[in-house]
Amino acid sequence: MALTPVTPSSTSFTASTTAVAGAIAGLLVGTSQGNAFLGVVIGAALLAAVTFVALQMREREKPVRWIILTGFALAGFLMGGLSAGIIGVLFGWFFGWFIFWIGETRYRATLVPYLTPGQVLWHYGFRVICGAIFVFLITPILVVLPLSFNAQDFFTFTPEMLRLDPEGYSLKHYRDFFTNQDWQRSFRNSLIIAPIATVISVTLGTLAAIGLSQSHVPGRRAIMAILISPMIVPLIISATGMFFFYSQIGQVLENNLGLSKTFVGYVKVVLAHAVLGIPFVIITVTATLVGFDRSLTRAAANMGAGPVTTFFRVQMPLILPGVISGGLFAFITSFDEVVVVLFVGSARQKTLPWQMFTGLREQISPTILAVATILVVISIALLTTVELLRRRSERLRGITPS
């Protein structure tokens, strides 16, 4: 949608703009080749020259862009083989587009005509900054993914990997995860402990939040503060306290009730994780309750529903989003938790984060990266499923998702 009619901008303006972009690209390439300064100079000069030539043939845009793309790809390939060639293609595609985007003043086409150059610059600068923040957040996670396919037992991009040689990649770390007893047992433990702890924290946390939102409860600020405290107190301190507290409880359970050591071990870790998860549930549910209309419960009571029926039929469905997100937080807290389980658990209850922690300390093995990759994929799948289900239910209820 063109808001503003565009006229070609001057060659010198275009060339200097693309030269700046070329200098930045040159900085990246130059740094990787060991001479940043030379990279900047060559990048700027090259882009300025290419821009001059390209703008002489404005009317034949398509072939010119193809030539630029091929040129960059060839240069990359000659410099560093296949992978550099691919980077060259990306550079070539981008600069081919960029030269004409600037040269034909297309950047103004979608903006309102009365903007000053400064406002236009800020319009795009703002988007670039947002993109940079996004890259900054996501890169550490993305870097892990290719490393988990490393054929070597180190956290290193080997020369074979950089050349995209199939020899440099393997699935052996995934195989290790699925066949190694230690990893499998800890994965199972996490899958046992986290859901049970989540159910407990969601139940207790929701009840506490509902109780604390009643205005007639005495000292509710103090109670709230105590219930939230596991979130505020440094974890290592809670963990130390829990260690001694649950040791006593565990002995009572073992000696007086005759429960097996293993079972008691799980009970201890589940309870400890439930305590850590409760504050998250309380906070999210309390936040949802603020928007909850109390007259609805009175209306339900008026029509003869008991408090329990009212809760499950009226209140619960309305605060469900808060309960679910609180539950997700509680689940992640337990699933990610390493400090408390190190103190409270014994080796039988070794969870996935514990195994990753020892793996990192004793033996920097890319199996950890393989596990991380699997977890990332699972979380993406989970969140996507939740979102799809939400949209589906909204569609069924006749609300169009925004």
Place this chain on the structure above:
Amino acid sequence: MTLTRTLLATTALSMTAGLVSAEDMANEMTIVSWGGAYSASQQNAYHTPYSENTGVTIINDESSAEAVAKLRAMNEAGNVTWDVVDVVAADAIRLCDEGLALEIDPDTQLAAAPDGTPASEDFGDLLVSDCFIPQIVYSTTFGYRTDLVGDTPPTEICAVFDTETYPGKRSLEKRAINNMEWALLCDGVAKEDVYDVLETPEGQEQALAKLDTIKDDVIWWSAGADTPQLLADGEVVMGSTYNGRLFSVIEEQKQPVAMLWDAQIFDLDGWIIPTGLSPERQARALDYIMFATDTQRLADQAKWISYGPARASSAPLVGQHADLGIDMAPHMPTDPENAKNTFLYNYEFWADYRDDIEAKFQAWLAK
């Protein structure tokens, strides 16, 4: 005196033997060790055969790094969940002094050598504490990148301090022990005088001054896996770590790395049994120890990792690597070819001076 003791011990043993039959021993045990390739070698050499023989379930806990602190806490809480713990000799001495580890009589509670030599003689000097059952001899030594040292690969320890011939980063452990000794050795102190010099504040200053000359070129490590990773990355030209880790980098991972055995520092690693176990669990732990530290088992461990067995009688039985099929003897820190110049770690010295020197070292690090 000795006679009475032996008599007492024998009676105690026969009584225990009479009282505790296989049914009275716990059928599950938690063994604490260091994790990684080391735990794997123990799993293969000790745990698997022991489980097969007795039907006992063995759970591995990789907590040896914090064994002392955790055992103290467990003891205070009256809830010791570990049955057998793998610790370095220095930790065993501390635990024994604090009464957290069970005293062991080697001749009655450990297996004799196949030729009848009693365990106390077979282990010899390595029994550094009454509670400590030695398992392996390992050394802390240097590995270097063969492709980054030019045509003259380093042959002696002082190459670490020679940043002109061998430019690039080095990795050293983030603690005083070993580094101070190496620094003095390379500052012209004779090997036998090192601990005498290190006793004095001037000597400590001298060692730190020597370390100061390479401080800008050092990457400090704290976990045994750090140096192998740094060497594989080519981030350091040489670095210190445990010899078994270097073996794995060189032979199993095929990295361009070689060993610099000069002035390697020997240390011991072995088992302790915590105090405060129930009689059934203690009987099980003792039974396990008897099995796992016999001559053949110790020799078997060397099939999976290049640490020297602690028994003299195990050395001739050391064979080939289980997967690679290479002879393990030349990779042992105790092999005569590798042990031409070794440095003997002085436990007593470090027991007395550790806190003081460590504080100075950390202060120097932070400067």
